Amino acid sequence: MNGGPANAEGPWLKPYEVLNSKYTVHTMLSAGGFGQVYWATENKTGKYLAVKIEKQGSKISLLTEEAIIASKINRSACKKNDHGIRHPIVRLYDYFETPEYKILTMSMCGPNIRELKKATEYDRFSPTTTFWIMKKMVDALKVLHEFGWIHRDVKPANFCIGLGKEGAHRLYVVDFGLARKYITSTGKLREKRSFSSFRGTLRYASINAHNKKDLARVDDMWSVYYIGVENIIGKLPWRIANDRDKVGNMKQEINLLELDYGSYGDEELTKSGYHRRYNNKLDWEINKHVNKILSEKNISIDQDIFKKMAKWEKDNYGYFCMEMGAFTNEYFSQNWIIVFQYIFSSKNIINNGKENKNFL
Numbered sequence: 201m202n203g204g205p206a207n208a209e210g211p212w213l214k215p216y217e218v219l220n221s222k223y224t225v226h227t228m229l230s231a232g233g234f235g236q237v238y239w240a241t242e243n244k245t246g247k248y249l250a251v252k253i254e255k256q257g258s259k260i261s262l263l264t265e266e267a268i269i270a271s272k273i274n275r276s277a278c279k280k281n282d283h284g285i286r287h288p289i290v291r292l293y294d295y296f297e298t299p300e301y302k303i304l305t306m307s308m309c310g311p312n313i314r315e316l317k318k319a320t321e322y323d324r325f326s327p328t329t330t331f332w333i334m335k336k337m338v339d340a341l342k343v344l345h346e347f348g349w350i351h352r353d354v355k356p357a358n359f360c361i362g363l364g365k366e367g368a369h370r371l372y373v374v375d376f377g378l379a380r381k382y383i384t385s386t387g388k389l390r391e392k393r394s395f396s397s398f399r400g401t402l403r404y405a406s407i408n409a410h411n412k413k414d415l416a417r418v419d420d421m422w423s424v425y426y427i428g429v430e431n432i433i434g435k436l437p438w439r440i441a442n443d444r445d446k447v448g449n450m451k452q453e454i455n456l457l458e459l460d461y462g463s464y465g466d467e468e469l470t471k472s473g474y475h476r477r478y479n480n481k482l483d484w485e486i487n488k489h490v491n492k493i494l495s496e497k498n499i500s501i502d503q504d505i506f507k508k509m510a511k512w513e514k515d516n517y518g519y520f521c522m523e524m525g526a527f528t529n530e531y532f533s534q535n536w537i538i539v540f541q542y543i544f545s546s547k548n549i550i551n552n553g554k555e556n557k558n559f560l
Contacts, residue, residue: 212236212253212301218243219303220296223251230315232357234258239308242293249293252304256297262377263302267295269349269376270306276347288340289347290360290374309360309372317356317431324434333359334428336371341424344373345382345417352399352415353378354423356431382416392416402447403436410448433459 211228213236218224223240229250230237235258238251254263270292277287291307313333317323325333337359344351351358353375362370378399382390393414400409406422408415430436437459438450 234260248308249305250308254302266377267304269379273349287343288370288372290372310363312360313356325431330432337424340371340373341420348381348383349379350382350417351379351420354420355401355404407451429456
């Protein structure tokens with residue numbers, strides 16, 4: 201079987217289809233490239249999970265490697281979080297194969313940043329929401345880096361809003377198919393390779409990726425920077441270009457400070473320690489600058505992104521939950537309390553500069 205693009209086809213799985221005698225499929229959530237993602241239930245516990253599938257024989261196969269890497273990252277997370285502290289990295293539950301598919305099950309998240317941005321009126325976020333997203337992305341990547349891994353494919357689709365009490369305050373980083381361990385078993389930095397193939401997504405990859413250099417933590421941060429620019433103005437100058445060399449040249453030649461940021465253009469966003477060597481330790485200066493901007497402008501987190509999150513959750517899970525008797529008015533009320541409580545607490549945390557005190 202030679203699978204074509206998953207987003208050019210309809211759902212591969214049917215509602216209520218049972219996988220491996222353990223999981224019941226409900227509906228497809230997304231499709232892209234050569235895989236699809238579904239909402240499912242673990243039959244034994246009733247727990248909601250995400251199921252990611254890939255056809256056997258796909259032209260590009262990443263799911264097996266992603267499962268191996270995600271398993272290693274999860275083990276690192278368990279070692280680091282021996283007191284039960286929840287980290288912003290999606291949890292892998294299971295991986296198995298059928299004659300037709302490779303299947304990975306993982307913790308359920310809400311919409312990703314790409315989906316939320318597309319749902320806005322002008323395909324961009326306000327400066328406030330942009331800065332909040334940047335902070336949360338940096339927080340999540342710092343945890344991943346502390347576990348000894350770099351992501352190498354940082355993009356909006358790989359960061360999802362959490363759901364329910366456990367996830368309402370977080371962005372979760374997902375999809376580790378291109379991740380790489382950058383430290384050895386003894387805790388030392390791996391020796392830099394003289395050459396590396398291109399890794400990442402063309403629009404957000406660092407210049408080092410274009411130059412086929414070995415990637416480091418700083419390259420994940422470059423991608424965060426490009427995403428921040430795109431979120432606040434709507435698109436990057438190389439959005440429609442698809443030639444790798446051309447995009448690389450544009451990233452080197454275009455001064456992003458000259459783009460139209462409205463009244464919130466701030467040179468501080470470009471002073472975030474991006475120009476570093478492979479073996480430099482990041483000191484997370486970007487969070488200092490984002491905190492400074494938010495504090496000086498005395499702006500709070502937009503309610504708009506949270507409203508979209510709640511609507512997405514309702515639209516995607518509504519009738520299935522009602523059918524199973526789990527969707528109640530209390531559930532809706534609880535979610536809205538969580539959402540608005542977080543808006544309030546985020547404003548105070550950001551303006552007081554306390555949220556990232558351990559990272560500065």
